[in-house]
Amino acid sequence: MRKDPSYPDEPNRALPPTDVLPQRRRMEDLPPKPAPQPMPAPVESVSAVESAETRQEEARTVRYAIGKLNDFLQWFLIVLEVALIIRFFLKLIGALQINLFVGFLYALTDIVLFPFSNIVNSLKLRSGQEFEWSTLIAMLIYWLIFWAIRRFLRILISSPDEVAS
Template sequence: MSQQPYQPESVRRQSNPYEDATVQNVQYGNAASVHNERQRYIDPQGNQVERREEIVVDKNQRNANIRYWIKSIVYFLLAVFEVIMALRLLFRFLGANQSNAFISFLYDLSHLFVGAFNGIFNDQTIGNTGVFEVSTVIAMLVYALIAWGLVSLGRVIFASTLSDRQTTFTRRSRQV
């Protein structure tokens, strides 16, 4: 038995005359909860050991992180759409050659976003080759408004919760 690295539980209990454990849970309404745990005991070598652990769950911080990611993703996608449509607007305005592979790809890709707005207004011809597409400008504005609305909706859904209610639960146990 002396060659075992750890003492059996029954021997350890007998050699541990002092053991104290405290668990405390504090609830701050729906906003946050704190779980404190403290344990004091004497180990088999006779050293007094104190172990403390505190776990904080902040629902407001979690909601703030979700709002941040919603905002970041929506505005990133908006920036990609806006750049694609701005390039379309610029190249159409300057009369870029539509048989060029890049221009053809750009027009095909941007047509997915602008197609729904074609025909609202007549496009204005500038000079012999350039076209000012009002539908592209309208699409850029509409997508910006949609992105702003989604970010605002994320703020409302994942808003911080404030509460004046606090609940505390404490459990203490002591073994001698």
């Protein structure tokens, strides 16, 4: 029995023979490790599922309502622009206000043209004929306002990844 010189206080022990050590295993010889089992999904209560479905249904309803409002605004803008362009051409050709249709159209469009009435003086061409700059300006301003409102509503109902054109 030999004594290990690096540790003098150690009692005399025989070193184990080298042929007793176990041989190394190869990777192919190792048993396969069992696959980890997935965590079970949390069980949701019936009320939570119904609540989520209710919220989705409400979101669809709001989205539909905003879409319909957007359609109505487009329709209203088209009617307003057509009425204003008809007024512009009737003034341009000198239509008489004593006519029932012309008088009604002028009275109806005077309401929406009131904010633009004194921006620019009308250009008098001949007897009764006018080139109304204020009508053209009002058409442009109303179109811009309605375009901005409709664009905002479209942004409200579209998802971030949708291309809103």
